[in-house]
Amino acid sequence: MIRNFFKTEWAKLKPMNFTDKRQYIWEYYKLHIIVFFIALGAIAYMINTMILNPPKRDYIYIAWQGVIIHSDPLEELGRELSVIIEDEDRYQVTIRSYLLTGDAQMDQALITRFFAMMHVGDVHAMIGTSVSMINAAEDSITKSVHEVLAYVRTLDPELYEYLAPRAPIMVFFAEDDTDTPTMDTMAISLHGSPLLYELGIPSEDLYLGIIANSEHYYELAKALVVMFEGFFEQEDVPGEY
Numbered sequence: 001m002i003r004n005f006f007k008t009e010w011a012k013l014k015p016m017n018f019t020d021k022r023q024y025i026w027e028y029y030k031l032h033i034i035v036f037f038i039a040l041g042a043i044a045y046m047i048n049t050m051i052l053n054p055p056k057r058d059y060i061y062i063a064w065q066g067v068i069i070h071s072d073p074l075e076e077l078g079r080e081l082s083v084i085i086e087d088e089d090r091y092q093v094t095i096r097s098y099l100l101t102g103d104a105q106m107d108q109a110l111i112t113r114f115f116a117m118m119h120v121g122d123v124h125a126m127i128g129t130s131v132s133m134i135n136a137a138e139d140s141i142t143k144s145v146h147e148v149l150a151y152v153r154t155l156d157p158e159l160y161e162y163l164a165p166r167a168p169i170m171v172f173f174a175e176d177d178t179d180t181p182t183m184d185t186m187a188i189s190l191h192g193s194p195l196l197y198e199l200g201i202p203s204e205d206l207y208l209g210i211i212a213n214s215e216h217y218y219e220l221a222k223a224l225v226v227m228f229e230g231f232f233e234q235e236d237v238p239g240e241y
Helices: 002-013 018-052 071-084 104-119 130-138 146-155 157-166 194-198 217-227
Strands: 057-065 091-097 125-128 169-172 182-185 207-211
Touching (some): 057 071, 057 130, 057 217, 071 091, 071 194, 071 217, 125 130, 130 169, 130 207, 146 157, 194 217
Antiparallel strands (some): 125 207, 169 182
């Protein structure tokens, strides 16, 4: 059938000149040509994004719930923390603000995005104030940071000795048990981080917590080591603004 089709079409085209052939083909096959080039473009795009130049994946994705701050320092913080990544061509550290703006539509979009990403495991940690950390614990968004501290102890025992006493035991009413208060170490203080100080990010009331369904303990421990790099070599503890 296909052979006969091409034979018939060639018989029609053979006596025509170049202009007539071009007009005939475009008139009768323009839809096929358009669909062909769209499909070709889609295939080229897939090859480029999936094989040749795939987008970077998040080695760590951190939701920001700290003080109101411009996006530039957060982006710079992500770039500075990327030194913990072995393959920076494929992975990155992303920090995005999820502070509510007061715009109902925008805030709803932020909340929806956060919980959708958290549900599929794309949010690994959050940085926020003590209040936001307690709220996150109450809503079962975060979990104990014991595992993260254990990796810090392995990577940098001196830093562990500094951070462990400053990982507050928070008292909160868990979502699944409103009558009995829960006490656990749900966050790690970032106060005194030289890196945050250099970027102009206040750290007095700033904590790191791990998302409930995340297992990025080792990655977050490495990030903490970078945040406090040089801390014990200075005379004064930064963080006073």
